[in-house]
Structure formats: C-alpha cells, structure tokens
Amino acid sequence: MNMSEMGEVVAYLLRYRSAERVPGGGRKRRAAREGQLSERDVCALIDDASDLEREALRDFLAGQGLRLKTFEAGDFPGIAPGSRYYALLPDPELEQPPLYTRQPVFEALKLRQESRSELAQWYLQLWLLMNTLLYTRYNRALSDVSRYQEATFASHELLDLLRDQLEALRALGEAAPETSRVLLEERGEDLNRRVRAFIDLQVRAGLLEASGASGEDASPGDIWQQTLLGALECEQIGIHQLGHLQALAEGRLAEETA
Known part of the structure; x- marks a missing residue:
C-alpha cells in the first residue's frame, strides 16, 4: 500500500466509517465510484499491507484523532466466516482536530x-x-x-x-x-x-x-x-x-x- 493508496483507503473510511471483506446481512459490497475505491479494494489493501504500512496507516489516522479497529468472525454476530470488519472510531485518548465539526x-x-x-x-x-x-x-x-x-x-x-x-x-x-x-x-x-x-x-x-x-x-x-x-x-x-x-x-x- 503506497501513500496514494493509503489516501484512498482513508478517504473511503472517512465516508463510510466501516468496511467488510464479506458484508453480512445480505448487504452488497459498495462499488467503486468516481474518485473512490470499491469496498473490496479497500479491504484487500488493508489485508495485504505490511506491518510497516499498517503502522503508517495507524499513525496517519492517529493524527486525525481516529483509530481503525479490526474484528474477525466470532468477535460479534453478523460478521461472516472468513470475513473481517474494519471500523473507524474516534480515539478517546486523542484530541479531535477542528476538521470534525457538528x-x-x-x-x-x-x-x-x-x-x-x-x-x-x-x-x-x-x-x-x-x-x-x-x-x-x-x-x-x-x-x-x-x-x-x-x-x-x-x-x-x-x-x-x-x-x-x-x-x-x-x-x-x-x-x-x-x-x-x-x-x-x-x-x-x-x-x-x-x-x-x-x-x-x-x-x-x-x-x-x-x-x-x-x-x-x-x-x-x-x-x-x-x-x-x-x-x-x-x-x-x-x-x-x-x-x-x-x-x-x-x-x-x-x-x-x-
């Protein structure tokens, strides 16, 4: 995951707040739209990222007061077997920047x-x-x-x-x-x-x-x-x-x- 791809992953997460490798509940994967990756591609980029790339992504999100949490099948109902659920949440230990307004x-x-x-x-x-x-x-x-x-x-x-x-x-x-x-x-x-x-x-x-x-x-x-x-x-x-x-x-x- 290069810097350009990381930016696209973050843009997707900021819009939808979550992504699933295999969506549960019969939901269809979100398709790509102009200027934005598909849900499948976002999950693939996160899944395939190296430890250094994941650390860079965590640091990038932390700078915005955010944390990406990962859940596997079995952590909560509704996560399909073999799937992975990514949730973008505010980090309570970090200050939210003025960018996030009401x-x-x-x-x-x-x-x-x-x-x-x-x-x-x-x-x-x-x-x-x-x-x-x-x-x-x-x-x-x-x-x-x-x-x-x-x-x-x-x-x-x-x-x-x-x-x-x-x-x-x-x-x-x-x-x-x-x-x-x-x-x-x-x-x-x-x-x-x-x-x-x-x-x-x-x-x-x-x-x-x-x-x-x-x-x-x-x-x-x-x-x-x-x-x-x-x-x-x-x-x-x-x-x-x-x-x-x-x-x-x-x-x-x-x-x-x-």
Whole structure:
C-alpha cells in the first residue's frame, strides 16, 4: 500500500466509517465510484499491507484523532466466516482536530433560524430517545455490543416518543427547564421533519441501516437497525463520555439506601 493508496483507503473510511471483506446481512459490497475505491479494494489493501504500512496507516489516522479497529468472525454476530470488519472510531485518548465539526448536524436539523444551542437540544433529545428504543426497551446496556442485530425501531416509534416527551415537558409549565422550552415551539410537521432528518444523519454516519419490514403497518425503509459500528460507538460514548453519569447515579442510589 503506497501513500496514494493509503489516501484512498482513508478517504473511503472517512465516508463510510466501516468496511467488510464479506458484508453480512445480505448487504452488497459498495462499488467503486468516481474518485473512490470499491469496498473490496479497500479491504484487500488493508489485508495485504505490511506491518510497516499498517503502522503508517495507524499513525496517519492517529493524527486525525481516529483509530481503525479490526474484528474477525466470532468477535460479534453478523460478521461472516472468513470475513473481517474494519471500523473507524474516534480515539478517546486523542484530541479531535477542528476538521470534525457538528455543522452537518446543525444543517440537517435546521428548519428556520434556530441557534446552534437550540439545534443541539433537538439532537440531544432525539439521540436519547433513539437509545431508549435501542437499549432501554431491550434491557440492554451500552456494553452489550453483540446484541446490535436485535436493536431495531420504526420511524413512527421515535416520533411517538418525541411527542410524548414534549407533552410531558409541556405539562411541567413554568417548572420546565428554560433551556428545553424551545422544544415546545414546533409547528405542523416540524416533529416529523426533524425525526426524518435525524434518522438520515444516523444512516449517513453508518450508525443505522434500513432493516426488513416487520408487521402489517411497516414497510421497507420504516424499520431501522443499529449497525455494529453504531453499537461500538455507543459503547465508547458510554465508557468515555457518559461514565460520570453512572457514577452519579450510583452515588444517589447509595444515599437513598443509606
């Protein structure tokens, strides 16, 4: 793998965040597109790289605050026998460069002239509710990465949860947190549009993928499944970004039982 090929591998990984030698779940390999390698070629280049070339790739990614993790069949369900799954993840021990911004989130969720803090509120609410569907209702911890294939939800379920959340917030009246009151200013189809935009963001980031329809009222594209990459990233967030919340909850529990 020469420097030019390494650049093409990194460009592919930055776009899709993951690559599989033999895609699982019936997914077809991503074909080559203008200016970009195919998934088959990316995997072949990584597989065939020498130790020195792999080290150079690791160093290159580390300079951007990223780490390429490799998983074999048997590490997690869904990885086909003889396959290999490559996941590009932020390295929690490294600082993320300014290049990685939240701008795509703001642009996707923006409906009018909302401030960044208001859009961040919308994203946080939707992210927490999505994880209620992917984790809480399955009695699943963030560390339960191997259960990612059973973690599915329908678009309307996320929309219904959001509506319930806003009704509960509205019922608080003046007691509602001031920072959250902006969520009550929705109009018409705003909630539906924000949910669709949020799901599209997760799909583009490789954290969700369309699942087969199930149930009379479901159709292809309405059901979403967490990807292995999404489960790995949630586990990492739980360990490195939300760990203090676990400590806080355990402290409160100890006070209540004392």
